[in-house]
Amino acid sequence: MAALASVLDRIDAEQDAAIRRLLNLLRIKSISTDLAYKEECRRAAEWLVADLTSIGFYASVRDTNGHPMVVAHHEGPAGAPHVLFYGHYDVQPVDPLELWTHDPFEPAVREGKDGHAIITGRGSSDDKGQLMTFVEACRAYKAVGGMLPCKVTIFLEGEEESGSPSMQAFLDANADELKADIALVCDTSQRDATTPAICVGLRGLVSEEVTIHAASRDLHSGSYGGAAANPIHVLAKTLGDMHDNEGRVTIPRFYDGVAETPRQTLDSWDALGETAESFLGPVGLSVPSGEKGRSILELVWARPTAEINGISGGYTGDGFKTVIPSHAFAKVSFRLVDKQDPVTIRSAFRKFVQERLPPDCRVEFKPHGNSPAIQLSHDRPYLTAAKSALAEEWAKEPIIKAMGGSIPVVGEFKTYLGLDALLVGFALPDDCIHSPNEKYNVSSFHKGQRSWARILDVLAKTQC
């Protein structure tokens, strides 16, 4: 078995080549939610299979009804644990394109705002850069000693940014092949550029598209205004009613299953020193918009939300058109916490809309994502091992945090494979994931690889 120090040296020496590989992956436009990029998604999967094969994995592209999965296996020493590493090769859409300083699919190493070197481009952080930290750690182990310290299965998805519609069926059909001792997930962020973090709580996600239909065609607002139902009004009124003046969601039964966060947990979060100003300041805001009387970290880590992610209706081009459109739609999502049930939330929202539907209007719902909140164990041996590995690399104890985002696959690993997950990621709050000008610090990429090398080293000696 390669000595850890040699592996870390190898990672350091390999950085230029590692960045070149990542840039190649970033050039592939694997936007999963837009069917125009279907072939690009497959290309990304094929690129990963080729790269993993070159390292020595037994890797394959696995078809689904949507974008393919990548599954790659590598043996480990007898008695060492079997880890299942998860990441996703698909990326978010890039609009509004005009706000990008550089082409999102012409990635490069550039100088960031604070003078640090950054890798720019869509997916540089979420999640191509992050998943390649693990792949590069494996490559270094293989280069130095020809082996990996654990048995490793790498499982990469191509539909994470579009609600993972194929995941459950795939896990169900391939459970025997994918079962392991522990799942490793690299899709989360650090506390800040010098403080690593392990995430033990994730909000769930229910997302839904709602379309209000009224007249059978677009109408002239002069001829029909005051007489014909306007579906944009119905949508605005209904969605405007979703919150009260205290920032609480007004949908009946929405808070069923939401317990108050324990005082001890809230105190530990308060100790992190985050304020509304420090959290919101970097994006030009300062006043929390959600429920009043709660700390900023409680709002994003432990409270549920109802959010309009997109809305469209009528004429939205240049100039003006006095139209009453025949329909209007919105994309709405709910972040869930604790024991909120996704099925209940979706039907409560639908009922809320239907009860506000005026005569003459018709509503159409289209379900998207659907996952409950997740609370991971705080005290399993693998967590203690990972904490020590990260503390070694960063010369600082990792914080144990929750996360406002949703990684539904973590719950599905538990359901279908019986697996607990270790969530370690190296993204930073200013990485602009899902936004224009996404980036990943070169140092995040580098120290991420070293962190995984250390985690694999300690996990090899741990009873997961």
Next chain:
Amino acid sequence: MAALASVLDRIDAEQDAAIRRLLNLLRIKSISTDLAYKEECRRAAEWLVADLTSIGFYASVRDTNGHPMVVAHHEGPAGAPHVLFYGHYDVQPVDPLELWTHDPFEPAVREGKDGHAIITGRGSSDDKGQLMTFVEACRAYKAVGGMLPCKVTIFLEGEEESGSPSMQAFLDANADELKADIALVCDTSQRDATTPAICVGLRGLVSEEVTIHAASRDLHSGSYGGAAANPIHVLAKTLGDMHDNEGRVTIPRFYDGVAETPRQTLDSWDALGETAESFLGPVGLSVPSGEKGRSILELVWARPTAEINGISGGYTGDGFKTVIPSHAFAKVSFRLVDKQDPVTIRSAFRKFVQERLPPDCRVEFKPHGNSPAIQLSHDRPYLTAAKSALAEEWAKEPIIKAMGGSIPVVGEFKTYLGLDALLVGFALPDDCIHSPNEKYNVSSFHKGQRSWARILDVLAKTQC
């Protein structure tokens, strides 16, 4: 002077050629609100100048800061009145294009739903088809007797569908040239396919674009949901608040200057027999959406409205994107009646939005159209003359109606030229103006020409 009967015969004999001319005009994509079609607007103006010149008008394209005007003069017999005919050659945008049965700019005579021949295409009714009814009547007079019965100025605008930004300055600068005894406007509709109408009331229009800005960039709704202000929420909440449950507009001072419609007028409208079902049924609706307890015709002819004509924010493509956008916007318009003041309405709306603006958000307003409601005289001699001419052509008394739409130029003719207007049009309620599948009945086009020939004939003998 040509005998009216010969002119009408000439019109009848000329219909195939008249339709071919209209189809040529309809092929020009003169969408004024979209700058991509700037050259097409000029082409339409040039086409009209060439056609009017061929008839014997002294016609010219007149530049403005926007799209050009067309002005054409023709002398009349000594002592005959001078009429100023107004129409507009610009058209509405054509989206959503996929709902058109035929290409909006490949016009043709086709069979309509009820078996009648129709001319299909954008602008076929509003307003190219309508304005050509007058041009064809003039052509027939010239062909038969070489003269026109009145002195005629034809004044055609290219910005009616985008708020007429150049009109006031143009009227102000060219008042002496454009002054006449009476304005004739052909941009309104009939009661039904067999009943002509003269319009004596028009609602005003204030239109405004409102953009809510929040964070300095798009945010991930997982990371920031519950903490960061969502501009779509602010927009939905604010615009959703614009109406109460009785359908009344809640903006303070909105109803200043709105008197109740006289009982006598309401009774005359009731006598027309229009019901909510008959008015809304053809567009798939049946329940009036506006103020409760008022008749359908009062709602569209005599009551003010607040209408959202377009809204957009966040991700609206295929699939889902869990984004909190940095901004969202809506296009909002108000139909005004009676003495409502456009300036007061605009500032009342802006105040209404600003008062609801949460901390951290910023609002931006962009004004579009701005015109008061118009009430024309019921008893001037030109009106009596036009009624008799229409009654002759249609063998039925025209109805005297109001209109829910706005034709700001009618008020501007009064202000800048001191001119009253006669509003006669041949559009039908099912012409789908501003919508996909706009059409103009071949019979509307034909009898419109005959109607103008008769109106010119009686106006020639009238002290306007």
